[in-house]
Amino acid sequence: MAASSALPVVDLAPFFTEDGKGGTAGATEAVRQACQTHGFFRAVNHGVPVELMARALELSAAFFALPDEEKAKVRPAEGSKAPRSLPAGYGRQPAHSADKNEYLVVFDPKLGLNAYPAEPAGFRETVEECHAKLTQLGLLIQDILNECMGLPPGFLKDYNDDRGFDHMTAKSYFPATEEENVGISEHEDGNCITFIFQDGVGGLEVLTDGHWVPAEPACGSIIVNIGDVIQVLSNNKMKSATHRVVRKPAHRHSFAFFFNLHGDKWVEPLPEFTAKIGEAPRYRGFLYKEYQQLRVRNKTHPPARAEDVVNITHYAIY
Numbered sequence: 001m002a003a004s005s006a007l008p009v010v011d012l013a014p015f016f017t018e019d020g021k022g023g024t025a026g027a028t029e030a031v032r033q034a035c036q037t038h039g040f041f042r043a044v045n046h047g048v049p050v051e052l053m054a055r056a057l058e059l060s061a062a063f064f065a066l067p068d069e070e071k072a073k074v075r076p077a078e079g080s081k082a083p084r085s086l087p088a089g090y091g092r093q094p095a096h097s098a099d100k101n102e103y104l105v106v107f108d109p110k111l112g113l114n115a116y117p118a119e120p121a122g123f124r125e126t127v128e129e130c131h132a133k134l135t136q137l138g139l140l141i142q143d144i145l146n147e148c149m150g151l152p153p154g155f156l157k158d159y160n161d162d163r164g165f166d167h168m169t170a171k172s173y174f175p176a177t178e179e180e181n182v183g184i185s186e187h188e189d190g191n192c193i194t195f196i197f198q199d200g201v202g203g204l205e206v207l208t209d210g211h212w213v214p215a216e217p218a219c220g221s222i223i224v225n226i227g228d229v230i231q232v233l234s235n236n237k238m239k240s241a242t243h244r245v246v247r248k249p250a251h252r253h254s255f256a257f258f259f260n261l262h263g264d265k266w267v268e269p270l271p272e273f274t275a276k277i278g279e280a281p282r283y284r285g286f287l288y289k290e291y292q293q294l295r296v297r298n299k300t301h302p303p304a305r306a307e308d309v310v311n312i313t314h315y316a317i318y
């Protein structure tokens with residue numbers, strides 16, 4: 001099988017037709033299978049205009065190509081309050097990190113937290129349009145997951161009813177050197193659902209059955225992956241897959257949208273996956289913002305031993 005076809009592809013077109021008939025059940029089943037096996041899939045006909053994604057990637061490349069002193073103008077002030085555990089604006093991985101990338105974080109524009117560069121022209125409008133479209137896609141995929149997981153209608157929508165912690169990052173990865181090529185070290189996402197679109201360079205890889213499967217660029221598609229929150233709610237039925245970015249000889253640009261959960265929410269395996277089917281919970285419950293804070297500390301104060309990096313196994317019951 002060609003590596004590019006290794007990630008399951010889900011065509012979401014049936015969800016955008018007038019009557020939704022003839023295909024939503026098939027697409028829902030495809031999402032369920034993909035989330036149980038890979039934790040990742042490639043969405044096509046997802047409702048985000050392909051031209052908008054291409055424009056966003058071009059503008060992002062133009063922003064990251066600006067001199068450092070220009071980008072620094074969008075850097076959050078030292079010690080500035082970050083109400084969402086990470087600040088909006090420009091940042092670069094600290095020198096001690098193996099990850100070599102720079103990024104710009106954007107929250108829901110309505111919150112008034114964002115900082116935008118003056119250049120390139122149109123950056124703000126394009127990024128805000130992407131944020132809005134990806135929020136819509138997040139709500140759709142969340143509804144589909146609700147169905148896949150056999151939850152009461154509207155359960156996830158009610159549980160996850162605050163979009164204030166969602167954020168999008170424009171990312172730029174430096175070219176690999178002869179010595180090292182880490183873009184983002186292997187990790188799982190802590191949130192609910194992540195959406196990624198990327199330029200043609202490649203480098204995103206997903207761990208499936210012990211093998212790194214490339215999520216190769218395919219024009220107009222969006223990579224979707226399940227995060228830890230859904231894995232915990234489903235008591236491991238849905239998989240929050242390990243993934244990484246390997247740097248290539250060229251600069252790479254991508255956008256990642258994190259459909260998240262409010263920090264005050266309690267996260268624990270749902271009764272549909274435990275008491276109601278006679279299975280023991282595989283996680284202790286936790287307050288979502290506490291987990292987020294532990295994950296941020298992994299980055300700001302990296303533990304000396306790899307096994308001390310906090311991930312979702314911190315709450316696992318063995």
Ligand SMILES: O=C(O)CCC(=O)C(=O)O
Nearest residue numbers: 171184196204245254256
């Ligand atoms: O840039 C990418 O393709 C993936 C980024 C990623 O995994 C993340 O930001 O969590």
Ligand SMILES: [Fe+2]
Nearest residue numbers: 187188189243
């Ligand atoms: Fe990730």
